[in-house]
Amino acid sequence: MNAEAKKEKKVKVSSAPKKKRKIVSLDKKKARVGYLFVLPFIIGLLIVYLPMIYQSINYSFHELDPVQGGGYKLVPVGFANYEEALLSDSEYVETLFSGIRQIVFDIPAIVIFSLFMAILLNQDMAGRAVFRAIFFIPVIISTGIMTTIDNQNMLQTSAGTSIDTGTGTSSVAQIVNVMDIQMLFSNMAVGSELVEYVVQLVNDIFNIVNRSGVQMLIFLAGLQSISPAIYESCSIDGATGWETFWKITFPMISPMILVNAIYTIIDALTRVDNPVMSYIESVYSRSGGNVLSSAMAWVYFIIVMVLIAIVSAVISAYVFYQRRDA
């Protein structure tokens, strides 16, 4: 077989008759079949997705001009849409900044909470399956139409009624009073911003629990991949649980922290109840097919991409990768 292949090569070099079939290695054959498997995606990318991206960017540089008898004509206007979005629409800029701030503040909260929950649910205990199922429920059902229903309920309950829907900040605010906590901590050497942040998180616990489902699963899978032998040797050496967490669990799970931080940003970006996206949607529906919304969406997207780049750069500096082949 080997000799034959060599012969083939020689023949090829001396530009021999082309009739003879070329021998294709198994790797190459497999590579060709590989294209077949990803073909649906390639087709979709070329026919649907990339044109859509191109069109969306294109729209943001144009003005839609209604043509008589239906349809629109595109009139190029350069950066006018971007200028309008950033310079003359103060509400957009405000929503944009508060939205970005919200994402930045949510990252540590969601990542820490989901890590905590994953460690808790990874321990052996009675009813673990039930708790896992409960914390997994929001992943499946708190999307789309259910979020819409919750949001509408929230709008109406804020008008003040005795019945508590349990969603949003309105319900827990009765348990934790911001003023009380602030008074409690006012004399301690803790910054009031920090106190306010923590209180906000506690009041927003519903959202945090609801949004940390997938992250929790990722952490759970990560925790299960840590070899029990490491923990065993740790306990033989007399390490306490606290030490074990910081010296073993935390470094081993750090790649997952990076993944989850990025997932949290993406998830916040693509959520239905994202305030910036809702604002952009409202601009879109304001005058059927407003191209201004395209420009706004791209500005937001670029800012979030920059945010992802910064976050991943910062976290990956601290990530520890275990060498698996050693």
Place this chain on the structure above:
Amino acid sequence: MDATKKAPRVKKESKNKIKVEFEGQMSTWERIKLKVFSMYFLQTVVVHICRLILLIGLSYIVIYPFISKIATSIMCREDFVDATVMLISKNPTLDTYRAVIVDNRFFEAMINTAILSLSTAVVQTFVCCLIGYGFAKFRFRGNGLLFLFVILTMVVPHSTLHLAMFMKFRYFDIFGIFKLLGGGVFESINILPFTDVSFINTYVPFLILSATGLAFKNGLYIFMLRQFFRGVPDSLEESAYIDGAGTLRTFLTIILPISVPMLVTVFMFAFSWQWTDSYYVKVFFTTKGPYTFNEVIASPPRSIDTQYAGGTMYATAARNAAGILILIPLIILFSFLQNFLVQGIERSGLTAE
């Protein structure tokens, strides 16, 4: 403790046989004392109780909205002006459910949504499986670059593409071929009777997006399946090749059966996210389109009278009833597939790398 005194006595019975006598064998009480009244036991108990309280408390946060939804949805009209009613209705009724089912044509919406979700979920599961397998097991040129595009589809929110997506499927065309053949470019050539196709108000846009792995969160499924297939040993396929199976046959008869838990997980995600979806439905369906779960179903039904003091809450109750009705099929499905789901997620291999 007087341990020395109670040391077991060893008697030699025969040449190579001994008998050990425990003189004062520990009494039950002593055993209990040793086991229970130790610091270690106390610590374990405290940890267990704290953990349980914490978990129950957090579960309550997750579950409470549903309890509240169920509770308010069965309240009668008068309960909302009665200040003494908090969660438990004085006269439970199913009025709101009837109103949602009759006025908001719930079952029509459910059947339409079921057809849509089922077909897209099946297509998405199969296609994402194909694509994920392709990315995981074949080293073709451009593998990395293409996978970057998969990540891109995951990252760019589809709301960014709202207008572009609508336009794409309103005037559907492949590289301008339809326009060319339909006489849109040159007046004389007129092979096709149309210059573009409108897929608005049909299920076609959903199916096209699903069949090309571009629908909602498909990037995530492809990523999950790719990680899973990377964990499947190559030797499995190699032995199939040696036995004379082709790549496709290996995929269908060897790979698919072993990845059932993963496929069920993906199917579950795809189905439930399409089931509760309100965004794509809004983009592709106008008022003339198929009636699916959208804001209409969550709007107050006509037959319930909200023109009184508790009106807004009564409308909320109707909305909650709609929400519960939407969730019931999902919960039934979830309870059937739950075992697969946990297995699938644990084996998803999201951790590799």
